[in-house]
Amino acid sequence: MVEIVNRPYAKAFETFATARPEVLCLSADLTSSCEIDGFRDRHPDQFLSLGMAEQNMLSFAGGLAMQGFRPFLHTFSVFLYRRPYDQLINSIAYSNRKVRLMGFLPGITTPGGITHQAIEDISVMRAIPNMTILECGDATEVETVLEVADSIDGPVYVRVLRGEVPRLFSTPFEFNKLRTLSEGDDVLVVTSGVCTEEALRAAEPLKNRGIGIHHLHVSTLKPFDRDGLIRVARGKKGVVTLENHTINGGLGSLVAEILAEEGLGVKLRRLGLQDTFAHGASKPYLMKKYGLDASALVAAIGDVLGKTLDIPDAELEAVRLDTVHSAQKAEAL
Amino acid sequence: MTLSNQQKTEDVAAGIRKRVFLHTMRNNGGYLSQACSAAESLAFLYNEALKLGEPTLPKVPLPFSGVPSASNPDAFTGAGYHGPFAPEYDRFIISPAHYALVIYSALIQMGRMDEHALDHFNRDGGSVEMIGAEHSPGMEVTTGSLAQGLSMASGIAWARKRKDEQGLVWVYMSDGEFQEGQTWECLAAMAYHGIDNIRVVVDVNRQQCDGAMSSVLDLGDLPARVSSFGVTCRSIDGHDLDAFRKAADSTEAGKPLIILANTSPYQGMEFLKKRFPRLHYVRFKSAEERQEMQSAIAAELRIDEAEIARI
Ligand SMILES: Cc1ncc(C[n+]2csc(CCOP(=O)(O)OP(=O)(O)O)c2C)c(N)n1
Numbered sequence: 001m002v003e004i005v006n007r008p009y010a011k012a013f014e015t016f017a018t019a020r021p022e023v024l025c026l027s028a029d030l031t032s033s034c035e036i037d038g039f040r041d042r043h044p045d046q047f048l049s050l051g052m053a054e055q056n057m058l059s060f061a062g063g064l065a066m067q068g069f070r071p072f073l074h075t076f077s078v079f080l081y082r083r084p085y086d087q088l089i090n091s092i093a094y095s096n097r098k099v100r101l102m103g104f105l106p107g108i109t110t111p112g113g114i115t116h117q118a119i120e121d122i123s124v125m126r127a128i129p130n131m132t133i134l135e136c137g138d139a140t141e142v143e144t145v146l147e148v149a150d151s152i153d154g155p156v157y158v159r160v161l162r163g164e165v166p167r168l169f170s171t172p173f174e175f176n177k178l179r180t181l182s183e184g185d186d187v188l189v190v191t192s193g194v195c196t197e198e199a200l201r202a203a204e205p206l207k208n209r210g211i212g213i214h215h216l217h218v219s220t221l222k223p224f225d226r227d228g229l230i231r232v233a234r235g236k237k238g239v240v241t242l243e244n245h246t247i248n249g250g251l252g253s254l255v256a257e258i259l260a261e262e263g264l265g266v267k268l269r270r271l272g273l274q275d276t277f278a279h280g281a282s283k284p285y286l287m288k289k290y291g292l293d294a295s296a297l298v299a300a301i302g303d304v305l306g307k308t309l310d311i312p313d314a315e316l317e318a319v320r321l322d323t324v325h326s327a328q329k330a331e332a333l
Numbered sequence: 334m335t336l337s338n339q340q341k342t343e344d345v346a347a348g349i350r351k352r353v354f355l356h357t358m359r360n361n362g363g364y365l366s367q368a369c370s371a372a373e374s375l376a377f378l379y380n381e382a383l384k385l386g387e388p389t390l391p392k393v394p395l396p397f398s399g400v401p402s403a404s405n406p407d408a409f410t411g412a413g414y415h416g417p418f419a420p421e422y423d424r425f426i427i428s429p430a431h432y433a434l435v436i437y438s439a440l441i442q443m444g445r446m447d448e449h450a451l452d453h454f455n456r457d458g459g460s461v462e463m464i465g466a467e468h469s470p471g472m473e474v475t476t477g478s479l480a481q482g483l484s485m486a487s488g489i490a491w492a493r494k495r496k497d498e499q500g501l502v503w504v505y506m507s508d509g510e511f512q513e514g515q516t517w518e519c520l521a522a523m524a525y526h527g528i529d530n531i532r533v534v535v536d537v538n539r540q541q542c543d544g545a546m547s548s549v550l551d552l553g554d555l556p557a558r559v560s561s562f563g564v565t566c567r568s569i570d571g572h573d574l575d576a577f578r579k580a581a582d583s584t585e586a587g588k589p590l591i592i593l594a595n596t597s598p599y600q601g602m603e604f605l606k607k608r609f610p611r612l613h614y615v616r617f618k619s620a621e622e623r624q625e626m627q628s629a630i631a632a633e634l635r636i637d638e639a640e641i642a643r644i
Contacts, residue, residue: 115475
């Protein structure tokens with residue numbers, strides 16, 4: 001059974017920040033939603049409450065960074081880049097300031113509808129020079145991403161997972177290195193964030209049918225481990241990407257760019273939101289509806305192989321981890 | 334509880350509190366304190382102030398029919414529950430989208446939505462979303478990213494003025510929205526352009542997600558700050574219906590009207606005071622905690638606890 005870790009960020013951040021006095025914790029009225037309420041209460045001197053005013057928070061953080069502090073900003077992913085985009089560029093990114101943007105509830109992991117769903121954040125961030133983009137796929141990565149982010153000389157955007165998070169990996173977050181989750185000769189599957197856990201559901205059923213899957217998990221989206229990708233993409237019958245994001249500008253796009261630049265001429269299917277906004281509903285419902293789930297992955301693998309893979313939903317359901325996520329705190333946005 | 338539009342405004346307010354409370358207990362959590370603070374404001378607006386036609390959408394809320402796009406003719410907005418758009422009718426823009434449960438309850442209480450419409454709340458594939466979006470009942474714009482509603486409403490109001498339409502534009506806001514700079518940019522624009530066909534009611538409950546606003550980022554003397562932008566600002570007791578009536582009648586030519594409704598986040602449910610300052614979203618850690626709240630608030634609202642068990 002997969003271990004489920006409760007609020008891994010809360011503990012990790014406290015341990016990390018208390019050992020580094022130049023780290024400041026900034027919050028925009030979503031303190032408990034970002035699991036830093038305990039930190040606020042126990043370490044008020046390292047905590048700055050800036051209220052629901054994200055544009056100000058980003059520029060303010062730019063100023064803090066100029067004075068040698070390393071601000072870690074906490075709010076939902078959407079509120080870190082949509083409203084304060086100009087502030088992000090001019091107060092932070094252009095001057096390559098060490099500001100860390102900790103984004104919670106990425107993509108369709110929130111039922112809050114389009115106003116709360118960061119579905120184009122990676123695309124937008126990728127377009128910004130100087131920006132580093134990290135994404136956590138499990139509890140271990142949530143626990144170990146802080147030191148990685150802090151080691152970067154420049155602004156960093158992190159997609160963080162909160163609440164009850166499964167532990168999939170036993171080794172820490174390694175900067176700009178792809179994780180190999182399985183090796184196989186037929187199809188290369190590249191996933192990130194919560195989609196990695198989802199893709200793992202298809203692993204056994206595919207193996208049982210004799211399909212060789214090489215599965216890579218991506219936790220550094222910018223920069224990107226280009227060589228690691230090329231090495232295993234070469235000679236495959238197809239490549240499938242799966243991301244909790246629009247297919248435009250995120251993981252699927254960057255894999256497409258690399259495959260084309262290398263002239264690999266391998267078929268690619270990009271799974272993710274197909275150039276559409278989503279809406280407010282539960283995560284399992286949205287993952288199914290928008291084709292971000294294991295069955296969509298199986299269909300895409302069949303598609304690049306030119307055959308129909310008949311894997312009943314029940315077989316994919318059988319390994320679902322959702323049941324143990326029972327107390328997922330979806331509400332209280 | 335079948336209702337005509339002949340209700341007393343006090344009863345509408347009581348009905349809103351009751352419906353949100355029942356829903357919160359039945360679903361193990363909800364935006365309950367917002368019902369406490371907003372009940373009189375919304376009751377006054379729906380029952381007395383707003384000039385709206387009959388709903389144009391079916392009483393039982395429709396499923397979500399896709400996001401708006403040139404290729405989706407089925408997309409609709411929840412404004413239909415406020416009646417048709419016509420020059421003589423008012424428009425009502427709701428800015429704090431997380432007040433959705435309270436808004437839905439008000440629409441039901443006013444007979445604009447089906448008695449059991451809350452059964453659709455936060456259901457996969459439905460339009461009655463937890464955070465209202467423009468397809469959700471009563472919503473016309475998507476305002477879950479707070480502090481954009483006022484600006485859109487101002488645009489609507491300016492355009493209606495230009496077209497000589499008689500209907501007003503009413504806006505409902507939360508005080509948290511006064512932390513965002515955009516709200517102040519809009520006040521400046523409304524004053525500068527003399528947009529006087531707009532009426533804004535703000536739920537000044539001095540609460541936000543993290544707790545009391547004074548512990549997060551204080552608004553200070555809000556009436557003075559707002560007034561200084563050259564708009565008409567009335568700061569009233571937000572649970573006093575007569576104060577609302579007076580304030581709504583106190584417009585000044587060439588100026589927008591902002592009514593700051595000073596409210597309590599536990600008005601009518603004193604038991605919630607025990608939870609201060611954690612009131613943003615009421616949830617329960619244990620069955621005992623739930624039962625204690627259920628009994629206490631049911632008694633305050635004079636509700637038979639058996640009614641809560643109804644599915
Ligand atoms: C731009 C933006 N930032 C953050 C949030 C997350 N959020 C939801 S409600 C809220 C503040 C709640 O305060 P208020 O608006 O006064 O509502 P109330 O306390 O009365 O529920 C915040 C920060 C948001 N919805 N939009």
